[in-house]
Amino acid sequence: MPVEILSVANMPGLDLAAFEREFTMHWLWKAEDKAKLLAEVAPRVRGIQATGSSVVDAQLIGRLPKLEIIACCGVGYDGIDVAAARARNVLVTNTPDVLNDCVADLAIGLLVAASRGIGRGERHVRAGKWLQGGVPLATRVSGKRLGIVGMGRIGRVIAKRAAGFDLTIAYHARRKVPDLPFAYYDRLVELARDSDFLVAIVPGGKETFHLIDEAVLRALGPKGILVNVARGSVVDEAALVRCLQEGSLGGAGLDVFEEEPKMPEALWGMENVVLTPHIGSATHETRAAMSRLTLDNLAAHFAGRPVLTPVP
Secondary structure (H helix, E strand, O other), X not given: OOOEEEEOOOOOOOOHHHHHHHOEEEEHHHOOOHHHHHHHHXXXXXXXXXXXXXXXXXXXXXXXXXXXXXXXXOOOOOOEOHHHHHHOOOEEEOOOOOOHHHHHHHHHHHHHHHHHOHHHHHHHHHOOOHHHOOOOOOOOOOOOEEEEEOOOHHHHHHHHHHHOOOOEEEEEOOOOOOOOOXXXXXXXXXXXXXXXXXXXXXXXXXXXXXXXXXXXXXXXXXOOEEEEXXXXXXXXXXXXXXXXXXXXXXXXXXXXXXXXXXXXXXXXOOOOEEEOOOOOOOOHHHHHHHHHHHHHHHHHHHOOOOOOOEOO
């Protein structure tokens, strides 16, 4: 009898047909009456398919007596109550590595776009204003100082790309990484003070909530630019808006927000801010790889093999 899996969230690029070939899928996010569907299938569900923005809390885990595995299609899993899962001996997996390149590409893209005023220039041309004059001068990227907040898999790939711009790289992380040639700062506010650009690429969750606070933003300064491709919760959004409005922060490139898809409307009209709708992994190639790895983790577990990418 096919294993029954509860899908709690969809994302563009998730290969629904491939999941249906392997398992009996219950698409909770499609259901008109989610409570009814959950009540019907809860006694039989053995696995959950989630995404990086899903909430899989202790209450949901507790409702599924046969649950064995939660497979997250995303590198972040801060919405999953890992402690509650482990208390029930439920495995949790994610999809690291397969999205490193695309997230790093976007981080550099946002940095260049925010520094060079690409969004402002594009809007200026589209509005037919170029005949009336150009746009203000922008900030050069090459040869500046880049601070990276987080030096995991993606942080290292960002550093590799940044080296191509002759950026001087330094970083802040929970601990110094011994095999890296970059300067390490154990105090984030000091890294911000000594950087022209600051890129956030740390996991979400309680440990990093508002890690980039008003003091860090003010240390980055009126010419500094913040790029966030981590989680919206990593940045104190109210402080960010305040610093941008006051001119105590030079600009920002933001792919993530505290209450997605909501964001402070004050950001919409700011010419020194570049906004994207959480598209770090949103390419055909990367989403296909994420979908495949999520499915492979589920398939491996139910075939009695070790999962490929358990969370730490």
